[in-house]
Amino acid sequence: MFRVLNKVFDNNQRDVSRIIKTVVQPVNALEEETMKVENLAEAFMALRKRVQEGGESLDDVLIPAFALIREAGRRSIGKRHYDVQLIGGAALHQGRIAEMRTGEGKTLVATLALALNALEGKGCHLVTVNDYLARVGMEEMGLLYRTLGLTVGLANRELQPAQKQAAYACDITYVTNSELGFDYLRDNMAQSREALALRAESPLNFAIVDEVDSILIDEARTPLIISGAAEKATDLYYVYAKLIRRLQKGEPAEPGKRAEATGDYTIDEKGKQVHITEGGIGKIERLLSIPDLYSPENMDKAHMITQAIRAKELYHREKDYMVNAEGEVLIVDEFTGRSMPGRRYGEGLHQAIEAKENVKIENENQTLATITYQNFFRLYNKFAGMTGTAKTEEKEFLDIYGSDVLVIPTNKSILRKDAEDLVYRSRIGKYNAVVQEVVEMHATGRPVLIGTASIVTSEQLSDLLKAANIPHTVLNAKFEAQEASIVAQAGRSGTVTIATNMAGRGTDIKLGGDSxxxxxxxxxxxxxxxxxxxEAENFIKAISRQDPAATELGLLIPGVTPDFIQQAQQLELATIADHARVQDIGGLHIIGTERHESRRIDNQLRGRAGRQGDPGSSRFYVSFEDDLMRLFANDRVVSMMDRLGMDDSQPIEAKMVTGAIEKAQARVEDRNFSTRKQLLEFDNVMSVQRDTIYGQRREVLLGPDEAVEESTEGMIADFVDLQLATYAPVDENQDTWDIEGLQTAVVDAVPQLEGFDFAALRGVSPAEAQERLLTAVADAFDARKEELGPTMLNSLSRYVLLQVVDQHWKEHLHGMDVLRQGIGLRGYGQRDPFTEYKFEATNMFNEMIDNLKNDVTKFVFRMQFGQTG
Known part of the structure; x- marks a missing residue:
């Protein structure tokens, strides 16, 4: 009965069936006719004309567009979209998250929705997790787009401003998530239209986010921040790095065991926090010769010492960060295992790590612009995503982005066999078992991919495999340059590859290798x-198809000889033979050396085997010394192992243990979701303010002179109203009005009103007083316009508005940072920190706006220009 009910209420299957009926079948019906079209670009541009000039919607032209895109893929890159890929393309066009298994061709699927939406002429973005994937995606699919008459570009950090503008001006732009977000923030700091990277009109129209769960779930815990140097002494970090070596780590208090914490400080690994004990506070005060560590004048010291302890105890080299040859501390992404150049820990933690490692300390930074990925991607008119694992996070995608997840069927059935986890008492027992399994698999010739969660683990396993005389390759943050080559060949017989986190690697693992x-x-x-x-693409495709024309195509490449062509043909034949051999012996075998905090990451590792109907297998090895198990799993299982007298060589393979692992992962996922939710809640407060400031700023930057003049006059009028409300409030008796204060405030900003009769305002109604003062200020503005000329005044107004807005916004962001750091203390007073934050943030923003209008008025009326010869 339950199976019947599940089938009835399976919305996913219902939606897939609907797309098959309304999209796939009609597109297939057009295929034969489309194959006869001589000029695909001409036909596709005719559809663009129907959309842009004929008033038709994208849905109206979807069927012929998809048919043309499929044919363009077949002709240009030798890849015809499968029916299931058409389903994925339709889902992306609908603004949904498409879950597609590894090896199902997400890169090709994206071309359907991107090319279709490019017909509007407003630009489309394909967002990837790294520069390599962006470049390869653009170059590989660029042939398809150009066959349709579309332009395609790549936006990366190496480009000059004009080059980046050209990239974003293309119909389709490939870009990383961080570069795109930073370009948006930089555009909202630009001082001229020419300095903009994104399009001036409709900059965020349509985006497809590749590895959407990695970007919008995993990376969403850290906002994008553009910083500028803040003046603060950095040498103190070295002092405190040495000082904390004289402190002793203790154990926290435990009810019924220890009444008080021991040592000078304790650590909380789950929360990544440290707590200095009373004894530790006294010791630090003696070492620094200060009376009170937590007095207002010593708060910076207390903060820096806390960060020094966190750097020492909670952040580990080759796991959380690495130090490159230039002495830079680079954060290692916990989800992909990649280094993240340009990213720094905040609040002085990065400087504390640099001091710990005794390398050059970079100056602390002040926030100039910031936004979370959640709020950034919600700015798009429409956005979609694709990944191999998203269904488990569908609620979050729906709640935050309004996008549901559609699971796309695989082109061929999944044949991979997933074995139960093996759980060992210790890490060394687990590693020995992993090496033993690798030895056994290697003896059969099966390729093996070993997934690790850190650089340290990958190097430890590498040493053990060397001792066992097993040839292997290591892929981690230290060897990113060889990433694609290593991954592409990981399916060759006898190959053993150790990889630190396989999420978002982008390159498929093909059995027998990738010729x-x-x-x-x-x-x-x-x-x-x-x-x-x-010419190279055509030659390579001809070789892979064993086309006799490959020889002629190869000779079109300058320098290529017949010997090279013969070697290429032999390479293809060897790859085909090895593919068959690896299939016969069971395909790629995946070994996970520990469970990740997120089940999605585990599934992504498993998904590397069994692509496109290939055989494969997987197994995870776990120990009770792994971070996940040590911090979150149930202690009863360890006790049971003790009672049974089990040693390091005896694993547990039981549902009870698997259940403990899954519960531990669920706890961490819940904690991470809470972190992301809290970050978003706080950023939502900032988002309203940011939209107001950026919207006004964009009007000033891009608007006509009349709009700038109107905006300036509006701010000046608001300034006058604010002074009247302050010194001559409507609801108070006129005898209490502070006319002198009003005069001082107004004349300070508008010196041209020095001769205005402020005293006469006391004898008229509030409305009359307002009208008189506003009229006088308007007259002064007209006089200023006559003095400078309309063109000069508008240039001045535009310059003043941008400069004043930027300066006040920067100071406001700093104030918000300080507010955010200290708002948690309000909870001790039985007040909700978030409610307090919203209240305080609103007051701060309103105060900033008032000050901003004051400064705009003052600069417009007071700024002088020197004479030039």
Missing amino acids: EFLLGEAIEQNFGISRFAP
């Missing part, structure tokens, strides 16, 4: 031509 990838690398290295150049 196209190897051939492309050889062409680039030997002949200096991109493998994505049309």
Whole structure:
């Protein structure tokens, strides 16, 4: 009965069936006719004309557009979209999250929705997690887009401003999530229209986010921040890094065991916090010769010492961060295992780590602009996402982004066998078992992919495999440059690969290896031509199809010889033979060396095996010394192992243990969701303020002179109203009005009103007083316009508005940072910190706006220009 009910209420299957009927079948019906179209670009541009000039919607032209896009893929890059890929393309066009298994061709699926939405002429963005994927995606799919008459560009940090503008002006732009977000923030700090990177009109129209769960779930805990140097002594971090070595780590108080904490400080690994004990406070005060560590004048010291302890105890080299050859401390992304250049821990923690490692300390920064990924992507008119694992996070996608998840069927059935986890008492017992399994698999010739959660683990396993005489390759944050090559060949027989987190690697693992990838690398290295150049692409595709025309196509590449072509053909034949061999012996085997905090990351690792109907298998090895198990799992299982006398060589394979692991992961996922939710709640307060400031700023930057003049006059009038409300409030007796204070405030900003009869305001009604003062200020503004000329006045107004807004916004962000850091203390007074934050933030924003209007008025009326010869 339950199976019947599930089938009835399976919305996913219902939606897939609907897309098959309304999209896939009609597109298939057009395929034969579309194959006869000689000029695909001409046909596709005719659809653009129907949308832009004929008033038709994208849905009206979806069927012929998809048919043309599929044919363009077949002709240009030799890839015809599968029916299931058409389903994925339709889901993306609808603004949904498409869950597609690894190896199902998400890169090709995205071309359907991107090319279709590009018909509007407003620009589309394909957002990836790293520069490599953005570049490869743009180059590989660029042939398809250009066949349709569309332009495609790549926006990365190496580009000059004009080049980046050109990239974003293309119909389709490939870009990383961080670069896109930073470009948006930088555009909202620009001083001229020419300095904008994104389009001036409709900058955020349509985006597809690749690895959407990685970007919008995992990375969403950290906001994007543009910072400027703040003046603060950094040498003190070295002092405190040495000082804390004289402190002793203790154990926290435990009810019924220890009444008080021991040592000078204790640590909270779950919350990544430290707590200095009373004894520790006294010891620090003696070491620094200060009377009170927590007095107002010593608050900076207390903060820096706390961060020094956190850096020492909670942040570990080769796991949380790495130090490169130049002595830079680079954060290691816990989800992808990649280093993150340009990203720094906040609130002095990064400086504390630099002091701990005794490398050069970079200056602390002040926030100039910031936004969370959640609020940034909600700015798009429409956005979609794709990944291999999203369904478990559907509620969060719906709640925050309004996007549901559609699970796309696989092109071929999944044959991978997933074994139960094996749980060991200690890490060393687990590692020995992993090595033993690798030895056994390697003896059969099966390729093995070992997934680790840190650089340290990957290097430990590498040493153990060396001792066992197992040849292998290591992929972690230290070897990112070879990433694609390592991953592409991880399916060759006898290959053993150790990889630190396989999420978002982008490159497929093909059984027997990837001959196209190897051939492309050889062409680039030997002949200096991109493998994505049309002549190279055509040659590579012909070799992979074993086309007799490959010889003629190869000779079109400058420098290529018949010997090279023969070697390429032999490479393809060897790859085909190895593919068959690996299939026969069971395919790629995945070994996970520990469970990740997120089940999605585990599933992404497993998903590397069994692509496109290939065989494969997976197993995870876990120990009770792993961070996840040690911090969150149930102690009863360890007690049971003790009672049974089990040693390091005896694993547990039981549902009870698997259940404990899943509960531990669920706890961490809940905690991380709470962190993201809280970050979003706080940023939502800032978002309203940011939208107001950025919207006004954009009007000033891009608007006509008349709009700038109107905005300036409006601010000046608001300034006058504010002074009247302050010194001559409507609801008070005129005898109590502070006319002298009103005069001082107004004349300070508008010196041209020095001769105005302020005293006469006391004898008229409040409305009359307001009208007289506003008229006088308006006259002064007209006189200023006559003095400078309309053009000069508008240039002055535009400059003043941008400068004043930026300065006040920067100071406001600093104030908000301080408020956010201290607002938690309000909870001790039985007040809700978030409610207090909203109240305080609103007051601060209103005060900033008032001060901003004051300064705009003052600068417009007071700024002088020197004479030039």
